[in-house]
Amino acid sequence: MTDTEIPAESLPKKAKKPVSETRETIVFLLKLSIVVLIFRSFIFSPFSIPSESMMPRLLIGDYLFISKWNYGYSKHSLPFSIPLIPGRIFARNPERGDVVVFKAPPGNDQDYIKRVIGLPGDKIQMVHGQVILNGKAVPKQRVADFTLPLTPNYDARACPSEFQDVDAKGGAICRYPRFRETLPNGRSYDVLDRGEMPDRDETGVYDVPAGHVFLMGDNRDNSGDSRFPAEENGPIGMVPLENLEGKAVVGFWSTDGSASWFLPWTWFTAARWSRIGQGF
Template structure:
């Protein structure tokens, strides 16, 4: 007589909670790696890079251009010794870096001087390795006053009103062209001796000299901490500004979804560097 088949054992059902947690952990790891080594978002909090960058711009920063260090990782986790796959930025690159002050935070500026370069400001003109950098006057830069760029950011002497009644801020704008041909706009609001007439800076090895395009409103390498940033070690550079993926004038309200559209500066989305 044939034996009855043995009862089939079924595997215990996997815990739904455990699977959800596993998925979330894998997702967090993927996001962590992508943000650390490929692309990371960055938002513009100040006017120091006007006219190229406005308060309320959101950028993608590419992380592979200059190599990786602990500052490539979120919160500066000390998981990478020194700097690996190191590369030197080019003059004129716009970079995001971790400030060296005790209250360290992410900052964005333009690379002006490389190791061994001399940098100086004379009468508001940039002098690089003893040669004045061409600074050509162009049309004024005008910016509409909005909730994230209001009269607190624009001195009364620069405030103006267009014929249609729109309140704006108006600055003197110039075009600088570096020796390699890279060109960009800078602003010169007023004559400030400590910013426009400086001594000669000799950029040390392993460091860069960074400046904001809004020359009279930028705490950068022209000033030693705590007033400015001083020279920035290359291992503190996190990446290169790549493209603007969103921009808002600050007028949106969460409870009014239609303002999310009207507050968006659509013409700035997709601007590269």
């Protein structure tokens, strides 16, 4: 070693750059956001029920998961319908009886939920409140009335006076006539029918065009669905298959609307526990 050489161990060590906790937090949140975005866009997504159009199967205050892969993917699979997916990829048609979430025509900017009744090429008509599918009546059997306690999520203003009643304990309820429909593929489900309403129960024949589906709400007399021309914030007309976002699979929470954020114990008393975990 010459006089000018300095031992390596005696050289000053380079100070490590301090790691910014703020930067680490931001990077973590960005990664988490990407994971959540991918999960919600392509695997499962939550959905809450805002209206009574799918009673008795779905009530206001129900929360459910929808699976996103069943019918393929389009721009409507992504948040805010970002146009990153051209057309519809991995496309598959739904089955009659599926409960689907979709972007509602004509604006294609609001999420609705309805049941698939008609597929491309089908002919559908309503006669005396009964679905006629490709010339054959869909069986409709009277079953026990549907009763629903009156709560903040569905109060006396929502239930017409002629359907208001009391249960065995004297509690205020809404009581609707209920029927069981069975489609040709064997899928059965309950519907509500309050009585003869000519504009809803008597229609012409609808021809479902290619690339579209005919959707209806189970609450037949209170559903703006494919029986009516599409209007903003109203009926939906025929729905393009590209608008389908996913299929309802299971309910994970349900509340009657009586809970208060400031009273945590009411979160439990307001829960409709029997509805949690119900599949489709």
